[in-house]
Amino acid sequence: MGRAGLMLVMGLAVAFGYIGANLRDSGEALTVSQVGYYKYSFARNLARLGINRHLRYVDRGATPPTSATFESGSYTISTTSVGDTLTIVSTGTYAESSYVMRAKLLFTPKPFPMADAAVGIRAEPAELNFSGKAWVDGRNYSADGSTLIGSGDKPGVTVMNATDSANIYNSGGSNITGSPQVSTDASATDPGPFIPEYEQSAHYVFNTPGVVSGNYTFGSAPNPVIVVCNTGSADTSFSIKFTGDIVGYGILAINGNVKFGGGFRWYGLVIAYGMNNVITFEAAGTPEIVGALMVAGNEGASLTLRGTGDGGKVKYSSDALDNARRIGRLLYYSVIEWYE
Amino acid sequence: MLDYIASAIIFGVLALSVARIQSNINATLYQNTFTVITQQNAVELARQIEFDILKIGHHVRGQRIFYAAERRIQYRADIRNDMDTVNVQYLAGTITQGAITSNPRDFPLFRQEVTTNVRQNWGLIEFRITYFDSNNVQIGTPTNVADTLVKIRGINVKFTVQSPEPVIGQAGDSSWAGVTWEKLMYPRNLGQLNLVE
Numbered sequence: 001m002g003r004a005g006l007m008l009v010m011g012l013a014v015a016f017g018y019i020g021a022n023l024r025d026s027g028e029a030l031t032v033s034q035v036g037y038y039k040y041s042f043a044r045n046l047a048r049l050g051i052n053r054h055l056r057y058v059d060r061g062a063t064p065p066t067s068a069t070f071e072s073g074s075y076t077i078s079t080t081s082v083g084d085t086l087t088i089v090s091t092g093t094y095a096e097s098s099y100v101m102r103a104k105l106l107f108t109p110k111p112f113p114m115a116d117a118a119v120g121i122r123a124e125p126a127e128l129n130f131s132g133k134a135w136v137d138g139r140n141y142s143a144d145g146s147t148l149i150g151s152g153d154k155p156g157v158t159v160m161n162a163t164d165s166a167n168i169y170n171s172g173g174s175n176i177t178g179s180p181q182v183s184t185d186a187s188a189t190d191p192g193p194f195i196p197e198y199e200q201s202a203h204y205v206f207n208t209p210g211v212v213s214g215n216y217t218f219g220s221a222p223n224p225v226i227v228v229c230n231t232g233s234a235d236t237s238f239s240i241k242f243t244g245d246i247v248g249y250g251i252l253a254i255n256g257n258v259k260f261g262g263g264f265r266w267y268g269l270v271i272a273y274g275m276n277n278v279i280t281f282e283a284a285g286t287p288e289i290v291g292a293l294m295v296a297g298n299e300g301a302s303l304t305l306r307g308t309g310d311g312g313k314v315k316y317s318s319d320a321l322d323n324a325r326r327i328g329r330l331l332y333y334s335v336i337e338w339y340e
Numbered sequence: 341m342l343d344y345i346a347s348a349i350i351f352g353v354l355a356l357s358v359a360r361i362q363s364n365i366n367a368t369l370y371q372n373t374f375t376v377i378t379q380q381n382a383v384e385l386a387r388q389i390e391f392d393i394l395k396i397g398h399h400v401r402g403q404r405i406f407y408a409a410e411r412r413i414q415y416r417a418d419i420r421n422d423m424d425t426v427n428v429q430y431l432a433g434t435i436t437q438g439a440i441t442s443n444p445r446d447f448p449l450f451r452q453e454v455t456t457n458v459r460q461n462w463g464l465i466e467f468r469i470t471y472f473d474s475n476n477v478q479i480g481t482p483t484n485v486a487d488t489l490v491k492i493r494g495i496n497v498k499f500t501v502q503s504p505e506p507v508i509g510q511a512g513d514s515s516w517a518g519v520t521w522e523k524l525m526y527p528r529n530l531g532q533l534n535l536v537e
Binding site for chain 1 (some may be wrong): 386399528
């Protein structure tokens with residue numbers, strides 16, 4: 001009887017042990033199922049976080065990080081840029097779960113004041129004075145201004161009405177080259193409304209009259225920038241004078257009297273947006289604007305180009321202008337694909 | 341003699357107790373098993389729906405959603421990112437079609453990709469899709485009007501999954517293990533430029 005009882009107890013113990021193990025296994029399976037979904041969701045959220053964070057950096061024109069960690073998880077970003085298209089691949093990882101997400105963005109330049117001449121004057125009536133050796137050339141040059149492309153030539157100067165056209169033709173004379181030298185284009189874009197955004201997005205701002213010494217390189221061909229020089233145009237006796245050599249790429253917005261005392265080469269668009277604008281090329285050598293120069297449509301605005309050295313040139317270049325459109329802060333992106 | 345009678349009674353009490361315990365444990369085991377199955381079904385279905393819905397319109401030029409209703413959605417997408425856009429449809433079946441299980445309320449879900457129609461028995465007792473425009477205003481359904489469908493930006497999916505067999509309680513009552521899942525998703529390819537067919 002004692003042996004039978006012992007066997008019975010042992011049998012019961014084995015049965016309870018088996019049942020207990022099953023209970024534990026099923027509880028564990030529940031946890032595995034829930035945690036598995038959590039890990040999968042968290043990895044996916046990290047991948048999405050990576051793309052969204054990358055886009056915010058792009059918004060600010062900053063360099064995004066390629067990886068980051070968050071709450072024991074991480075994401076890595078890889079990008080491929082082809083022309084105007086940027087492909088972002090984000091991999092979120094949490095525990096043993098990972099999730100890959102892909103987004104493709106199309107970068108598009110914001111509307112840009114399209115220059116239809118080497119010098120486009122949107123002010124009416126307009127005044128363009130040439131002093132000394134300052135030349136305007138509407139023939140289409142390469143982006144660096146070194147060679148003529150042979151097509152896409154523009155007028156030397158465009159204005160809003162025939163009266164201004166005749167006046168500028170007379171005052172410019174042989175200083176203006178183009179096809180034709182001066183033309184009338186009343187439908188041309190006024191760069192004035194673009195100025196507030198350029199001031200807001202400027203990479204460099206000089207707004208105190210005085211001397212700016214030292215050499216400056218503003219941007220580069222693949223990374224053009226916005227420079228604003230604002231002396232106030234009410235009194236042209238106030239001026240900003242750059243004494244060093246200046247090389248710049250992108251948009252140079254000038255309000256007032258700006259003198260370039262050293263070497264000066266600007267590749268892109270120069271906008272004079274004040275009322276009395278004087279741009280003076282003082283140095284010997286060949287100061288140049290390769291792209292276009294535009295005068296905003298302030299009524300009665302004037303522009304004086306002075307070349308007191310060997311001469312200053314404004315050369316039209318559609319390529320240089322196209323580069324200037326691609327200033328990072330003036331691009332917006334559209335999501336054209338999103339795979340997750 | 342008294343010892344034998346007493347021991348027989350004690351054995352009987354013990355046997356009854358063990359039987360009762362075993363019955364309870366069995367019920368708990370069933371409950372756990374069905375809960376596991378139900379949760380796993382819910383997780384798998386949630387992952388499948390997230391995978392599919394978030395891809396609506398990927399690589400599609402033109403109309404992306406063709407039919408929107410509470411129990412049915414038909415759309416086009418490059419599901420596998422292999423430049424092959426396909427028509428996908430989710431359609432909730434009827435209770436009659438779910439009569440194969442003991443659960444009187446469940447119905448199957450049909451997922452059709454191109455011409456392949458797969459019947460999925462998740463134990464669904466509720467499946468509801470609602471649609472929202474860019475202002476998060478709900479869009480009336482059902483609709484196959486392209487001008488209405490093009491406004492869809494958000495898709496909310498709610499479903500409840502129950503176990504196919506009942507869990508018998510201690511009082512002999514039956515209950516069903518159940519999981520409810522709901523998510524509002526914003527497929528990013530709706531309303532975006534899509535330059536690749």
